[in-house]
Amino acid sequence: MKRPFKTLTSRIAWSCPWYAIRQDEILLPDGSQGVYNTVTTSTAVWILPVTPQGEIVLCRSYRYTVDDWCWELPAGSVKPGQTLEEAALEELHEEVGGRCEALTHLGQFYTANGICDEVGHYFLATDVTLGPTAHEPAEVIEVHIKPIEQVLQMAFAGEITDAPSALVLLQSAEKLRNLSG
């Protein structure tokens, strides 16, 4: 479909090692000029780790941005030079100490398309076994293992407060119930 905005100029207005603000001057569909700021960041991956016993590995993470503890799936950014799959395997290992036998790409979404260009890809990781984690100093993550049906109930009840994690769980509900036998 037709692109309704025309970009006149584009510059980085602010940046940090994790994301930047791209400030564009644009021509709007009504012919007027405007400024559009985009939080520009790497593609991200969310991983849905299932154990051979039909359990899901969840993170309970302290998030400084919202000053709250959140139930989440392991997730993280795709680093330069990594494939999506490499990033998913790395985050599975670092955040919950997981290794998997198979990794399947399930889908993708825009995390916050009103302000940010982040694309989130999500993967099912099966036959996951756990070992030591490798958290960064700013990652405060507890690892929890819960039966599939219990985690789905948490997602339907709104207890998985990280929106992308809840989306991945609900979109995968049927697949997960088949896995849990």
Next chain:
Amino acid sequence: MKRPFKTLTSRIAWSCPWYAIRQDEILLPDGSQGVYNTVTTSTAVWILPVTPQGEIVLCRSYRYTVDDWCWELPAGSVKPGQTLEEAALEELHEEVGGRCEALTHLGQFYTANGICDEVGHYFLATDVTLGPTAHEPAEVIEVHIKPIEQVLQMAFAGEITDAPSALVLLQSAEKLRNLSG
């Protein structure tokens, strides 16, 4: 639960009329100092509009951030002085020209808790009737009306690419199927 990070200093590093970057110096759990940047923005609302005929009102919006057309629910920011309900009714009216007979708060989530403090609240709007929209110049939105089951299928198939909209639809699937009778 215990707050694992201590905030040492806090300042606004960059701002625009829609959001700002808050840059904090923090003390990490391991005793080291770090910098944490948060995209700080208003609370947002998503509205799930259902007509008396058992249809959902969807937006198809061009999103400059991701240079793509996205299927979405009407949504927007809560303005200073507005209640969540007032914001939801305003966005329903402005984005799709909708008025409703009843508005029910269904839940809340963190949109992107890795970088942003946005809290999203979502509402079911029932007996929705449509009139003229009131789009801002930078809003490029088509209004579509589709049967509930078709929209749920789109959400399960990953066609609703705005993650919060897809989450709201999937979390409300049972409630929607009851409404469609």
